[in-house]
Amino acid sequence: MKPLPDLTDLPGALLASIGQRVDRIDTPSLVVDLDAMERNIQRMADFARKHGVRWRPHAKMHKSAEIALLLQRAGATGACVQKVAEAETLAAGGVNDIFISNEVVAAPKLLRVARMAAQLAARGGRLAIAVDSAEGIERLAEAMALAGSTHGIDVFVEIDVGQGRCGVPPGAPAVALALAVAHHARLRFAGLQAYHGRAQHFVSATERREAIAAAVRAAEHTRALIVAAGLPVPLVTGSGTGTLVHEAASGVYGELQAGSFLFMDADYARNEREPAQPAFEQALFVKTQVISVSDSHAVCDAGHKSHAIDSGLPTVALLPPERALRYANGGDEHGVLYADGPKARLPALGRMLWLVPGHCDPTVNLHDFLIGVRGGLAMGVVERIIRVDARGALT
Template sequence: MTKTIPDALWGLIGQGVDAIDTPALVIDLDAMERNLQRMVDFTAKHQILWRPHAKMHKSAELARLLMSAGAVGACVQKTSEAEALAAGGVTDLYISNQVIAPAKLARIATLAETLAGRGGWLALAVDSALGIERLAQALQGRRAKVRVLVEIDVGQGRCGVPPGEAVLPLVRQVLACPQLVFGGLQAYHGQAQHLRSPVERRAAIAQAVRAVNLSGEVLQAAGIQTPLITGAGTGTLVLETASGVYGELQAGSFLFMDADYAANERDPAQPQFEHALFVKTQVMSRSAQHAVCDAGHKSHAIDSGLPTVHTWPGEPALRFGNGGDEHGLLYPTQAGQTLPALGQTLWLIPGHCDPTVNLHDFMVGVRGGLKQGTVERIVTVDARGAVG
């Protein structure tokens, strides 16, 4: 169920950005829509499907926006994420992760029925015979089928079976179950997304493509066609597309971009995505050596590093330092640089957008820029805390 937006947030709509209290998670709607259009143009040019990952924004509203722009559906990583987005009107969902627990698989069966009743689909990744067996058991007596994609480990070193012969028995098991539909192969290389140089990323995805081709050859030799290869992220989407092997892109972070993705050396073929997600903060204390803002770790994730401080052209840069849960430390980057004044507004670019979004119930959508923009909408983080 969609979260109830507090009256104080509703009251922001139509007001200027100065009215947004701090700390707050803010979407630059103009930048977000430019990112979206660049992705639409890219996928149309290359005639490839895209199913952006909703674990990034965790919002049914944004998932629907992406689908209205041409996305075929949404990826999620957790059963509860799928349930939250389905409750918000998303009808084509792929849980690109393993689900083994019978209690969760019972929920998946119920969700599959719900989506089928709306003309939609639920899909799930698998990498074990036990996972397939338990999914089939959960679907017994249900009036729905689940699309199943066998995951291969293409270099991530996380989930997935080794490429090649290990794929065949799992696919045969799926094909033998009347309530399962073989949907293809899951081939996502997460580690490749954050390799800094294009050369490193190309090498990693070349390895992934070899793994995919080997698996496809094994299936083809057994007389089994592979309907789809799905994977790719914001850091490598041009490479999976250029391979001619992948039929669907799962990139999601392109919509907001974060400091870690921005640290990658850009591939010239990559669309020029820009930052669209910010933490608004203000200076609450000041000393001779540093200033302190009110956005600590409870307002932004630090797994991919501390946030960076957004600076306007001509302004001196600031370095963000670890101040703990509720405080951020701001240091000058040049000798003699003036620190920001008490009460001054600053905008932080999160190191990693996905877990940062998961720290907030709502995102404030601003139209017209961060300096003089106006609050246009409040976006609910429907799947906040949906980790099961």
């Protein structure tokens, strides 16, 4: 038996400490390759600049004020969120320009929205929100009145451009809502929310292109109708990491909401590549350890409480193809590893492995911390520990 390593630098339940070597990070834990992440940010900033569009990365992915501010310093306009509680968390963390790209209809939540809008405006920022119903607009206006807001709030009308979820149909229904928004003194009509979420995950590049071409036509047509009704449309916003090439080139979308580009995941890795897409690289990994080995398989300590499996199981990273390991679902706390490659061998007991999660957003939401590593996953050190501030911010 090899002697135990010095344990004194690992107090209690801490996952990692600043300056610690990568091989000492506890498992399972969520590790960000900071070098890869920063290259992804640079690629996105360059891409947006080249196309003359703004970018407002979706913070529902990273859920961290620190990362939202990092993205703003790199040129991002602000942050998107899906939930009021996410917006509150980012606002508390110093983010001043936030768009809740989702419908909110509960009166108590809308009062929180109204108060936050006033707070952000008072410090020179802004809050925006999406609507897709006349009743939602009335409820929002009433909350803004109740809060005594003098600054108002930016309101985007959401149109369904193929997602089949929220949003009114493009065309006349959206015009009616835009006019309804403009009718209220405290609501500013800010444009159209036009996000095709499903298209992000179409594996076929052709299908993605066709889906977004239809979305662009729908948004453009709706915009023209609203303008014809006498109302300017300041912005069409939407897009994601899988399709941003098309929205950016459309001349219709003025803002990209892509968030996953920052970390990427196994699901996006399966997408057929668009030549024009920036070469985003994997920056998010689950570090895991082999805790059991049998003749037929090995078992690691990362199950679906460590990574979300809604978009498929994780892949085992950083192994040469001939030594590939296949990850099979072992339940909440285990992954079962099979040696499928021609020269593959089962990993030894205690071996550390790196998983690429199937879907980055809900994976980050399982963890309280992102362990930021500088210098690569083989020899790097922990540079910072980033709190997932809005983890579990569901309301």
